[in-house]
Amino acid sequence: MEYIRSVESVFEIIAEPNRRAILSLLVSSQQSVGEIERQLRMSQPAVSKHLRVLRDAGFVESTVDAQRRLYRLKPEPLREMDAWLAQFRRFWSAHVDALERHLDRMNNDRMEQDRMNPRMDKKPPKKRKTK
Amino acid sequence: MEYIRSVESVFEIIAEPNRRAILSLLVSSQQSVGEIERQLRMSQPAVSKHLRVLRDAGFVESTVDAQRRLYRLKPEPLREMDAWLAQFRRFWSAHVDALERHLDRMNNDRMEQDRMNPRMDKKPPKKRKTK
DNA sequence: CTTATATATGCCTTGACACGTATATGCTCG
DNA sequence: CGAGCATATACGTGTCAAGGCATATATAAG
Numbered sequence: 667m668e669y670i671r672s673v674e675s676v677f678e679i680i681a682e683p684n685r686r687a688i689l690s691l692l693v694s695s696q697q698s699v700g701e702i703e704r705q706l707r708m709s710q711p712a713v714s715k716h717l718r719v720l721r722d723a724g725f726v727e728s729t730v731d732a733q734r735r736l737y738r739l740k741p742e743p744l745r746e747m748d749a750w751l752a753q754f755r756r757f758w759s760a761h762v763d764a765l766e767r768h769l770d771r772m773n774n775d776r777m778e779q780d781r782m783n784p785r786m787d788k789k790p791p792k793k794r795k796t797k
Numbered sequence: 798m799e800y801i802r803s804v805e806s807v808f809e810i811i812a813e814p815n816r817r818a819i820l821s822l823l824v825s826s827q828q829s830v831g832e833i834e835r836q837l838r839m840s841q842p843a844v845s846k847h848l849r850v851l852r853d854a855g856f857v858e859s860t861v862d863a864q865r866r867l868y869r870l871k872p873e874p875l876r877e878m879d880a881w882l883a884q885f886r887r888f889w890s891a892h893v894d895a896l897e898r899h900l901d902r903m904n905n906d907r908m909e910q911d912r913m914n915p916r917m918d919k920k921p922p923k924k925r926k927t928k
Numbered sequence: 929c930t931t932a933t934a935t936a937t938g939c940c941t942t943g944a945c946a947c948g949t950a951t952a953t954g955c956t957c958g
Numbered sequence: 959c960g961a962g963c964a965t966a967t968a969c970g971t972g973t974c975a976a977g978g979c980a981t982a983t984a985t986a987a988g
Contacts, residue, residue, distance in 0.1 A: 675812075675814065677808070677811050677812045677817065678812045680808050681806075681808045681809045681812035682975090682976080683806065684976090686808065686881070689885070690884065693884055693885060693888055698934080698935090699934070699935055699936090700933095700934065700935085708977090709977075709978070709979095710934085710935070710936090711935090711936080711937080711977080711978075711979080711980095712976080712977060712978085713935090714935060714936055714937080715936085715937085715976080715977085716976090717935095717936095718936080718937090730984095730985095732933095732934085732984095732985060732986070733933060733934040733935070733984065733985045733986070734933095734934060734935080734985095735934080735935065735936095739885070739888060741885070741888060741889030744882065744885045744888075744889055745889055747878075747882060748882055748886070750817075751875065751878060751879055751882065753821065753824055754820070754824055754870070754872070754875045755879070757824055757870060757872060757875075758872030758873075758875055758876050758879075813945090813946080815946090829964085829965095830964070830965060830966090831963095831964065831965085839947095840947075840948070840949095841964080841965070841966090842947080842948075842949085842950095842965090842966080842967080843946075843947065843948085844965090845965060845966055845967080846946080846947085846966085846967085847946090848965095848966095849966080849967090861955095863955065863956070863964085864954070864955050864956070864963060864964040864965070865955095865963095865964060865965080866964085866965065866966095
């Protein structure tokens with residue numbers, strides 16, 4: 667019905683294992699469709715379709731070389747993913763990094779008392795027993 | 798219950814926008830199902846199902862608080878994502894240093910548009926470049 | 929011009945999955 | 959006990975994407 671379906675997010679793009687494999691392949695150097703096809707043992711149409719998706723999403727770009735197309739990585743979408751991941755980085759590094767461990771503890775303490783939340787249409791029973 | 802749904806990869810988990818929203822919510826503090834439901838304006842079953850998926854994949858864990866369940870983040874899967882991204886980090890930082898100027902000059906505008914626009918062009922830029 | 933090679937695309941089928949509604953489970957309190 | 963709240967799960971449904979096969983397009987070579 668609707669055709670407006672476009673590239674939702676970079677995350678949906680890299681959810682596909684074959685596409686991640688293609689990206690990993692391209693890290694080392696640019697590759698033609700046929701080379702990717704052989705190394706990943708997938709059908710040629712499958713490779714082309716994935717590359718199409720990747721290119722539309724800005725993950726790769728291609729140049730023409732005779733009948734071949736050479737695909738190479740583009741950094742922006744991957745940076746975008748990294749940016750999203752950044753909000754959690756502080757959190758997880760706190761679990762290993764001793765320096766940040768106390769930050770984590772502070773945060774946890776706040777969580778414990780942070781039961782009250784803004785914008786509640788109806789208030790839940792406040793009576794609860796923490797075990 | 799059902800057949801064992803193997804946790805394919807962390808990437809398929811975070812492909813879902815609502816799940817990403819839940820994770821972003823939890824980065825500040827732990828939350829109950831009801832709180833998530835209200836803040837994200839989704840149905841209660843939807844929240845529960847997403848939390849189920851997130852928990853099976855190790856993104857979150859829960860503790861029982863009376864009739865409520867409090868969910869909080871776990872770092873491992875996010876670290877796993879970061880590890881995968883790492884292989885590209887070298888690549889894209891290289892672009893800042895060396896290649897960026899060149900690429901910027903060539904298609905900075907195009908990159909921006911490719912990422913925002915739904916593709917309605919039937920053909921890729923037909924660039925002639927034979928060697 | 930004809931054929932081979934390289935890649936892209938259209939159609940079709942299949943399966944996954946997200947959602948809503950309804951219901952089950954579990955806990956608390958009167 | 960039973961009522962009520964908080965959360966989990968079952969089931970049916972619609973949407974959508976990935977893959978295979980066939981074919982179209984483009985270039986190269988003979």
